[in-house]
Amino acid sequence: MQIATVKESLTKLPVGAEVHVRGWVRTFRSNRFIALNDGSTVANLQCVVNFEELPEDLLKRINTGACISVQGDLVSSQGQGQNVEIQVKKLEILGDSDADEYPLQPKKHSLEFLREIAHLRMRTATMSAVMRIRHNATFAIHKYFHDRGFYNLHTPIITGSDAEGAGEMFRVTTLDPINPPTTDDGKVDYKEDFFEKETNLTVSGQLEAELGAMGLSKVYTFGPTFRAENSNTSRHLAEFWMIEPEVAFADLDDNMDLSEDFLKFVIQYILDNCVEDLEILDKRLADEEKGKPQAERSEQGLIERLKFVVENNFVRLSYTEAIEILRNSKPNKKGKFKYKIEGWGADLQSEHERFLVEKHFKSPVILFDYPANIKAFYMRLNEDEKTVRAMDVLFPGIGEIVGGSQREERYDVLKGKMEKMGIAEEDLWWYLDTRKFGTCVHSGFGLGFERLVQFVTGMGNIRDVIPFPRTPGRAEF
Amino acid sequence: MQIATVKESLTKLPVGAEVHVRGWVRTFRSNRFIALNDGSTVANLQCVVNFEELPEDLLKRINTGACISVQGDLVSSQGQGQNVEIQVKKLEILGDSDADEYPLQPKKHSLEFLREIAHLRMRTATMSAVMRIRHNATFAIHKYFHDRGFYNLHTPIITGSDAEGAGEMFRVTTLDPINPPTTDDGKVDYKEDFFEKETNLTVSGQLEAELGAMGLSKVYTFGPTFRAENSNTSRHLAEFWMIEPEVAFADLDDNMDLSEDFLKFVIQYILDNCVEDLEILDKRLADEEKGKPQAERSEQGLIERLKFVVENNFVRLSYTEAIEILRNSKPNKKGKFKYKIEGWGADLQSEHERFLVEKHFKSPVILFDYPANIKAFYMRLNEDEKTVRAMDVLFPGIGEIVGGSQREERYDVLKGKMEKMGIAEEDLWWYLDTRKFGTCVHSGFGLGFERLVQFVTGMGNIRDVIPFPRTPGRAEF
Numbered sequence: 001m002q003i004a005t006v007k008e009s010l011t012k013l014p015v016g017a018e019v020h021v022r023g024w025v026r027t028f029r030s031n032r033f034i035a036l037n038d039g040s041t042v043a044n045l046q047c048v049v050n051f052e053e054l055p056e057d058l059l060k061r062i063n064t065g066a067c068i069s070v071q072g073d074l075v076s077s078q079g080q081g082q083n084v085e086i087q088v089k090k091l092e093i094l095g096d097s098d099a100d101e102y103p104l105q106p107k108k109h110s111l112e113f114l115r116e117i118a119h120l121r122m123r124t125a126t127m128s129a130v131m132r133i134r135h136n137a138t139f140a141i142h143k144y145f146h147d148r149g150f151y152n153l154h155t156p157i158i159t160g161s162d163a164e165g166a167g168e169m170f171r172v173t174t175l176d177p178i179n180p181p182t183t184d185d186g187k188v189d190y191k192e193d194f195f196e197k198e199t200n201l202t203v204s205g206q207l208e209a210e211l212g213a214m215g216l217s218k219v220y221t222f223g224p225t226f227r228a229e230n231s232n233t234s235r236h237l238a239e240f241w242m243i244e245p246e247v248a249f250a251d252l253d254d255n256m257d258l259s260e261d262f263l264k265f266v267i268q269y270i271l272d273n274c275v276e277d278l279e280i281l282d283k284r285l286a287d288e289e290k291g292k293p294q295a296e297r298s299e300q301g302l303i304e305r306l307k308f309v310v311e312n313n314f315v316r317l318s319y320t321e322a323i324e325i326l327r328n329s330k331p332n333k334k335g336k337f338k339y340k341i342e343g344w345g346a347d348l349q350s351e352h353e354r355f356l357v358e359k360h361f362k363s364p365v366i367l368f369d370y371p372a373n374i375k376a377f378y379m380r381l382n383e384d385e386k387t388v389r390a391m392d393v394l395f396p397g398i399g400e401i402v403g404g405s406q407r408e409e410r411y412d413v414l415k416g417k418m419e420k421m422g423i424a425e426e427d428l429w430w431y432l433d434t435r436k437f438g439t440c441v442h443s444g445f446g447l448g449f450e451r452l453v454q455f456v457t458g459m460g461n462i463r464d465v466i467p468f469p470r471t472p473g474r475a476e477f
Numbered sequence: 478m479q480i481a482t483v484k485e486s487l488t489k490l491p492v493g494a495e496v497h498v499r500g501w502v503r504t505f506r507s508n509r510f511i512a513l514n515d516g517s518t519v520a521n522l523q524c525v526v527n528f529e530e531l532p533e534d535l536l537k538r539i540n541t542g543a544c545i546s547v548q549g550d551l552v553s554s555q556g557q558g559q560n561v562e563i564q565v566k567k568l569e570i571l572g573d574s575d576a577d578e579y580p581l582q583p584k585k586h587s588l589e590f591l592r593e594i595a596h597l598r599m600r601t602a603t604m605s606a607v608m609r610i611r612h613n614a615t616f617a618i619h620k621y622f623h624d625r626g627f628y629n630l631h632t633p634i635i636t637g638s639d640a641e642g643a644g645e646m647f648r649v650t651t652l653d654p655i656n657p658p659t660t661d662d663g664k665v666d667y668k669e670d671f672f673e674k675e676t677n678l679t680v681s682g683q684l685e686a687e688l689g690a691m692g693l694s695k696v697y698t699f700g701p702t703f704r705a706e707n708s709n710t711s712r713h714l715a716e717f718w719m720i721e722p723e724v725a726f727a728d729l730d731d732n733m734d735l736s737e738d739f740l741k742f743v744i745q746y747i748l749d750n751c752v753e754d755l756e757i758l759d760k761r762l763a764d765e766e767k768g769k770p771q772a773e774r775s776e777q778g779l780i781e782r783l784k785f786v787v788e789n790n791f792v793r794l795s796y797t798e799a800i801e802i803l804r805n806s807k808p809n810k811k812g813k814f815k816y817k818i819e820g821w822g823a824d825l826q827s828e829h830e831r832f833l834v835e836k837h838f839k840s841p842v843i844l845f846d847y848p849a850n851i852k853a854f855y856m857r858l859n860e861d862e863k864t865v866r867a868m869d870v871l872f873p874g875i876g877e878i879v880g881g882s883q884r885e886e887r888y889d890v891l892k893g894k895m896e897k898m899g900i901a902e903e904d905l906w907w908y909l910d911t912r913k914f915g916t917c918v919h920s921g922f923g924l925g926f927e928r929l930v931q932f933v934t935g936m937g938n939i940r941d942v943i944p945f946p947r948t949p950g951r952a953e954f
Contacts, residue, residue, distance in 0.1 A: 005626065005694065007626070022725070022726045022917065023694075024692070024915050025915075038694045038725075039628075039692050039693030039694045039695075040626060040693075040694060040695075065914045065915045066915050067915035067916060067917040094915075094916070094917045094918070095886070095912075095914070095915040095916030095917050096915075097913075097914045097915045098913075098914075101913070101914075102914050119688045119907035119908075119910060119911065120688075120692070120910065120911075120914070122688065122689055122691075122692035122693055123691070123692035128692060128693060131628060131630070131689070131693060132628060132693075134628075134629075134631075135623075135628040135629045135630075138619070138629045139619055139623045139629070142615070142616055142619050146612075146616045149482065149484075149517060151516075151608060151609060151611075151612040152611075152612045152615045152616070153608070153612075153944055154611075154701075154718055154943060154944060155944065155945065156716065156944075156945045156947060156952070156954070157634070157678075157701045157703075157716055158647070158678075158703075158715070158716055158947050158952055159952065160952040160953060168651070170635070170649045170650065170651060170671070171649070171650050171651065171654065172647045172648070172649060172678065173647065173648050173650065173654070174645070174647060174648065174705045175654075177648065177650075177652075177657060177665045178657065178659070178663070178664065178665050180654060180655065182655070186655070187655065188654045188655050194647070194705055194707075194715065194949060194950075195715075195947070195949070195950060195951065195952035196949075196950040197952060199952050201634075201635075201649065208944065208945060208954060211596045211597075211599065211944075211954070212599055212608075212944065214501075214599075214600070215501070215516050215597070215599035215600035215605060216516030216517075216599055216605060216608060216609075217482065217500075217515045217516045217517060218516075218517075223700075223701065224631075224634045224700065224701065226634075226635075228651045228671055230671075238635070238671065238672075239633065239634055239635055241631055248499070248515075249499045409572070430596035430953070430954050431596075433596055433597065434596065435572075436574075436575075436578070437542045437572070437574045437575075437578075437579050437597070438501050438502075438542045438543050438544035438571075438572040438573075438574045439544060439571070439572030440499065440544040440571045440572050441571070466631060467630055467631060467632065467633075467685065467688075467689065468632065468633045468685060470633060470635050470672070472671060472672070472673075473671075473672060473673040474672065475633070475635055475636065475637040475672035475674060475676050476637060476907070477633070477685060477688070477907050
C-alpha cells in the first residue's frame with residue numbers, strides 16, 4: 001500500500017490504487033463523509049466511511065481538527081467537486097480534537113480572530129493557500145536571480161550602523177537592562193556590550209549588498225528587516241522580509257527593466273503554479289468586495305489583476321510629470337486629497353500613488369527622478385543637481401511595492417552629501433571605500449516581500465501574509 | 478557589440494565575437510596583459526592591450542582594483558590557462574584605484590587580514606569562490622525542499638519565548654537604555670517596551686516550524702539565528718543561518734533518511750555546479766595542509782572528501798553503542814581525550830565526535846537515542862524512559878552538522894517534561910495546543926548553514942564563509 005499525500009491522491013494516482021493517507025479532519029458529515037486535508041493542496045480528499053462497520057466510540061472521535069490515518073481504495077467520486085474519493089477500509093485516530101474546545105469550527109472565521117490563533121490558522125483553507133503562495137513566491141525569487149547569474153548574499157541582521165536612516169531601529173544588547181555600565185559622563189558604555197558598540201537590527205541590507213556587487217557584479221539579498229515604528233496599520237510590520245538586488249554596471253533604466261521583468265516573472269510563476277490556491281483566494285476576495293459600497297469595489301478580480309500586470313507594460317514617468325498630473329487632477333482641485341499637491345517638491349503620499357495607478361493610468365507605474373531632498377544620501381544626483389536617480393514601482397491596491405535607485409558612484413559627490421546630511425564618515429568608511437577603489441555605475445532596489453504577497457493573494461491586511469506577525473505590542477508565538 | 482560577463486566570454490561566446498566586458502583589474506603585467514575579473518567566475522579574462530597605441534597616462538591607471546571597460550575581439554589564446562583572450566580595441570577606466578592605497582595587492586593575503594577588509598575581500602579568488610558556493614548551496618537547499626513538496630516558512634526573528642534554551646540570547650528593545658521605565662519592585666517594566674513584553678532574537682525557528690507542519694505537513698525554515706555566547710572560536714558565530722525542516726507523520730528513521738538524502742543532494746549539487754570554484758579551494762586547502770605536521774594532515778583532498786560523502790552510506794549507531802566504542806578506544810584509555818568517557822550518560826564533546834567520524838568509522842555518522850537528561854524537553858521519550866529519539870549527524874572536520882529529533886507528540890508526556898524542566902506553560906500554550914488538537918508523530922532537524930559551507934569549501938574558520946561575520950566585539954560593516 002502506497003503512502004500518499006492528499007494532493008497525490010487527487011491528481012496523480014490512478015483510480016483503483018490502494019492508498020494510505022494521513023491528515024486533519026476538516027468536516028465529517030452524515031457519519032459518512034470525511035473531508036481530509038494535509039496542507040499539500042487546498043482541496044480536501046473525501047474519505048467515505050461505512051459507519052455500520054465502525055465502532056461508535058471511534059465514529060465519535062472523527063471531529064474537526066482530529067488527525068487521522070486512512071487506508072482504502074481510490075474510487076471515482078459521484079459527489080460534486082472531486083474526481084476521486086477514498087473508500088475507507090481502515091481508519092485510525094492519530095490525535096484527538098475535542099469538538100467543544102477546538103477553536104477552528106467548520107464555519108467562516110474572521111481574519112482578526114484567526115490572527116489570535118496564528119498557531120492554528122495554517123490549518124484553514126485561506127491561510128494555507130496564502131502560505132503555499134508565499135512559499136512559491138520565495139522559490140520563484142531565488143530561481144529568477146539564480147538563473148540570471150545573481151548570487152544570494154546574506155547581509156548582516158545585527159548592524160553597527162544606521163544604514164540609510166530608513167526608520168526607527170530596535171536596539172540589540174546583552175547589557176544589564178536595569179543597571180547598564182556607564183561612562184564618566186553618565187551615558188551607557190556600549191564598549192561593555194556584546195559587540196563593544198551600540199548595535200541595532202538592520203533596516204536594509206543595501207549598503208552591504210553594494211559591497212557584494214562591487215566584486216561579484218550581481219547579488220541579491222533575501223532576509224528579514226525591521227522597523228521600530230509605532231504604526232498599527234494594515235500595511236506595516238515591525239519585522240518583514242525584503243529582497244534587494246544590486247547590480248554593477250547597471251544604470252536607472254536597467255534597474256527599471258530589472259524590476260519590471262522580475263515582478264512579472266514572479267507573478268507569472270504564481271499564475272502557473274498556484275492555480276487552485278489562487279482560485280480560492282479570488283473567490284474570497286470577490287465575496288469580500290460584495291460587502292463594499294459599489295464605488296469602492298475593485299474593477300478586477302484577483303486573477304484578472306495578476307494577468308493584467310504580466311501582460312502590460314508598466315507606465316514610466318518622471319516625478320515632475322506625475323506632479324503635473326496630480327496638481328491638475330480632479331481630487332486635488334476638489335480638495336479630496338488629504339495632502340493637497342501644491343507644486344514640485346512635495347513628497348507623494350499613498351493616496352497620490354494610488355490615484356496615479358488606479359484612476360489615472362489604470363496600470364502599474366514606475367516613477368523616477370525624484371527631488372534630491374526627499375530621498376536618501378546614496379542616490380545618484382542628476383545633472384540638474386536637484387533630482388536624483390530614484391525610482392518607485394507603484395502597484396494597484398498596494399502603492400509602493402519597490403523602491404530603488406542608481407547609486408551615487410562618485411566619491412566626492414557622495415562624501416559631500418554625507419557631510420551635508422550629517423552622516424559620519426567613520427561610520428561608513430567601508431562604503432566610501434568602494435567609491436575610492438574601482439568605483440562604477442551601479443543600481444539596485446528593495447522589494448517588500450509581504451507587499452508582494454499581499455498583491456498576489458489579494459489579502460488586505462499585511463498581518464495575514466506572514467505566519468507570525470510582529471507589530472506594536474504583539475510578539476506572540 | 479555584445480555586452481558579456483567574463484564567464485560568458487570564456488565559456489559561451491565563439492572565437493571572433495566582438496565583446497564589451499566590464500570588471501576589476503586583478504593584475505596588469507608587461508604593460509600588456511590585464512587579468513580581468515567580474516565575479517561571474519573564479520577565472521580571469523586575459524585582455525591584451527597594445528601599449529604602443531594607448532596614452533601613457535591611461536596605462537598608468539590600469540592598476541590592481543581599478544574598474545575598467547574593455548571592448549575588443551575574442552581570439553584564441555596562446556597563453557597558458559585559458560582558451561580565449563580579448564584583443565583590446567578600446568579601454569576605458571570606470572573607476573581608478575590608487576596602487577599605493579588599495580589594500581588588496583596582487584599577492585597572497587592572510588585570511589585574518591582579509592577579515593579586516595571584509596568589504597573588499599569578495600574581490601579575491603578565494604572569497605568570491607566561497608561566496609559563489611554559498612549561493613549555490615542556498616539555491617540547492619530551496620530546490621531540494623521545493624521539489625519534494627515542502628513549504629518555506631518564515632518563522633519570527635524577534636521572539637517572546639526562549640524556545641529551547643539553546644543558549645544565551647540577545648535582547649531586542651526600544652526602551653531608554655539608561656533610564657528604562659520600572660515597575661514598583663524596581664524591575665524593568667517591559668510592558669512599556671515595543672512589544673509590551675521582554676523580547677529576544679530567536680535561537681531556533683523549530684517550535685514555530687512545528688506549528689506549520691501540523692497544518693501544512695512539510696515545511697522548512699531558512700533564516701538567521703543568534704547566540705549571545707562569548708565564544709571566540711573558529712566554529713562559532715553570534716549570527717548564523719539555519720535550515721530547519723519539520724515533517725508531520727515522520728519518525729526518527731524518516732528523519733535520518735531525510736537528513737542524509739538532503740546533505741548528499743546539496744553536496745552533489747555543488748560538485749555538479751561549482752567545479753572551478755571547488756578546484757581553486759581544493760588547491761588552497763592542499764597548500765594549507767602542506768604547512769601542517771604529517772599527523773594532522775587530512776587524508777583526503779576537498780573534492781575527494783565531498784565525493785566520498787555522497788557515495789557512501791552514513792554510519793548509523795546509537796549513543797549507547799558509541800559510548801562503548803569511545804570508552805574502549807585508545808585515546809580514551811591513554812588519556813588523550815580532554816574529557817574522558819567514563820560511561821553511559823556523558824555528553825559527547827567535539828573530540829569524541831571527531832574520533833568516531835575521522836578515526837573509527839572514517840565516514841559521516843548519525844548518532845541516535847541520546848540520554849534524555851542531556852537533550853531538550855521536546856524530544857520524544859523512548860519506551861526505556863531514559864533515552865530520547867534524538868539524532869546528530871557528524872561530519873569529518875566539522876563535528877555536528879545536523880541535530881534533530883522525533884518530537885514528543887503526547888500532550889501529557891510533554892507537559893510533564895516542561896514542568897520538570899521549569900518551562901512555564903503560559904509561555905508555550907500555543908505549542909502545547911498542537912498536542913491537544915490533532916497531534917501526530919513528527920520530526921525535524923536543524924542544519925547550521927555555515928558549518929555546511931565550511932565543509933563544502935574546506936574553509937577552516939567559520940568567519941570566512943559568511944560575508945560579514947558577527948562575533949564578540951565585531952559588528953563592523
